[in-house]
Amino acid sequence: MAYSVFIDGEAGTTGLQIRERLETRGDIRLIGIDPARRKDADARCEAFAAADVAILCLPDDAAREAVALAQDLDTRIIDASTAHRVDPDWAFGFPELNAGARDRIAGAKLVSNPGCYSTGAIAIIAPLVAAGLIAPDEGLTINAVSGYTGGGKALIAEYDSGEAPAHFVYGLTQRHKHIPEIMVHAGLDRQPIFAPAVGNFAQGMAVQVPLFLNERRTIDGLTAALDDHYAGQRFVEVAQGSGARIVPTDLNNTNCLRITVQGDAQNGCATVVAVLDNLGKGASGAAVQNLNIMLGVDEGLSL
Numbered sequence: 659m660a661y662s663v664f665i666d667g668e669a670g671t672t673g674l675q676i677r678e679r680l681e682t683r684g685d686i687r688l689i690g691i692d693p694a695r696r697k698d699a700d701a702r703c704e705a706f707a708a709a710d711v712a713i714l715c716l717p718d719d720a721a722r723e724a725v726a727l728a729q730d731l732d733t734r735i736i737d738a739s740t741a742h743r744v745d746p747d748w749a750f751g752f753p754e755l756n757a758g759a760r761d762r763i764a765g766a767k768l769v770s771n772p773g774c775y776s777t778g779a780i781a782i783i784a785p786l787v788a789a790g791l792i793a794p795d796e797g798l799t800i801n802a803v804s805g806y807t808g809g810g811k812a813l814i815a816e817y818d819s820g821e822a823p824a825h826f827v828y829g830l831t832q833r834h835k836h837i838p839e840i841m842v843h844a845g846l847d848r849q850p851i852f853a854p855a856v857g858n859f860a861q862g863m864a865v866q867v868p869l870f871l872n873e874r875r876t877i878d879g880l881t882a883a884l885d886d887h888y889a890g891q892r893f894v895e896v897a898q899g900s901g902a903r904i905v906p907t908d909l910n911n912t913n914c915l916r917i918t919v920q921g922d923a924q925n926g927c928a929t930v931v932a933v934l935d936n937l938g939k940g941a942s943g944a945a946v947q948n949l950n951i952m953l954g955v956d957e958g959l960s961l
């Protein structure tokens with residue numbers, strides 16, 4: 659039996675990559691929509707009604723509108739946007755978050771994918787809060803650099819034009835849209851300082867959480883807590899750092915996320931770094947992983 663899947667926004671950056679991952683699958687029938695009618699409510703309603711699962715790859719307002727269009731249908735929804743990530747009626751689409759996360763996704767009608775930066779930040783912070791190695795009210799800093807596809811078609815066009823800078827920092831007013839979901843799903847009571855940046859490379863990202871060490875919080879202890887948390891997970895690994903460079907593009911075109919803990923016990927300073935593909939585990943890969951979990955098929959299919 660084939661499942662019907664509608665990708666709303668399939669011509670966008672995230673949508674295209676989901677399509678590529680699904681179009682060769684025998685167990686999935688993709689529902690197409692006439693490109694000229696891709697923003698037409700009637701055409702989208704018909705597609706929602708025909709779908710077992712709809713994947714929203716839309717700006718936030720359009721995602722909210724799509725959910726309203728589908729509200730009386732049985733269609734299950736995966737939303738790649740920011741619109742529903744802290745809504746308790748939606749399952750949070752990070753299966754590796756905690757013991758119950760995968761089952762919640764499997765049984766959910768509504769699943770909200772984490773943002774790309776949030777995936778890296780939550781992957782680091784949530785297990786360390788759960789292990790008592792980061793206090794919920796600790797003042798944390800999150801530094802990150804992303805490839806420019808993270809900004810969707812508009813930022814891609816800027817870089818394609820050759821007019822965009824080699825590197826820029828942003829989010830300086832500390833209102834980045836990922837901060838609420840990081841706090842809720844990592845278990846932080848105090849807002850972290852978030853310092854994102856974009857570099858002149860298409861995809862890939864590194865998310866860093868610097869931590870001061872103490873008697874309780876050692877490099878070995880941090881590594882062991884993360885290792886324990888992710889033991890047996892297929893797409894998240896905790897690796898030994900070499901003390902050398904970490905390259906944000908290392909996991910491009912995969913659904914993997916790699917965490918390393920490095921620092922110096924003598925000066926008491928360490929950095930925990932997550933590397934992932936913003937379009938892989940940070941968006942399209944995660945959506946396909948969640949789809950697989952919702953359909954009850956092998957979680958790694960087409961990833």
Ligand SMILES: NC(=O)C1=CN([C@@H]2O[C@H](COP(=O)(O)OP(=O)(O)OC[C@H]3O[C@@H](n4cnc5c(N)ncnc54)[C@H](OP(=O)(O)O)[C@@H]3O)[C@@H](O)[C@H]2O)C=CC1
Pocket residue numbers: 666667668669670671672673696697698714715716717718720738739740772773774807808809810811812936937940941
């Ligand atoms: N890029 C990334 O790394 C990540 C993106 N996301 C999220 O995924 C979602 C999609 O982002 P991304 O793919 O980057 O964005 P893009 O700008 O690349 O694509 C968005 C797509 O949505 C279409 N669209 C816009 N409004 C409507 C509407 N009212 N009805 C139907 N289609 C519409 C656009 O069509 P048109 O171009 O014709 O306007 C476009 O094809 C966003 O919410 C984003 O925040 C999540 C994680 C990472």
Ligand SMILES: CC(=O)N[C@@H](CCC(=O)OP(=O)(O)O)C(=O)O
Pocket residue numbers: 738739740772773774775804805806807808809810813835836854856
């Ligand atoms: C480089 C860049 O611009 N990145 C985007 C986040 C990309 C992402 O994860 O998007 P959603 O949260 O919308 O899903 C930003 O900072 O707004």
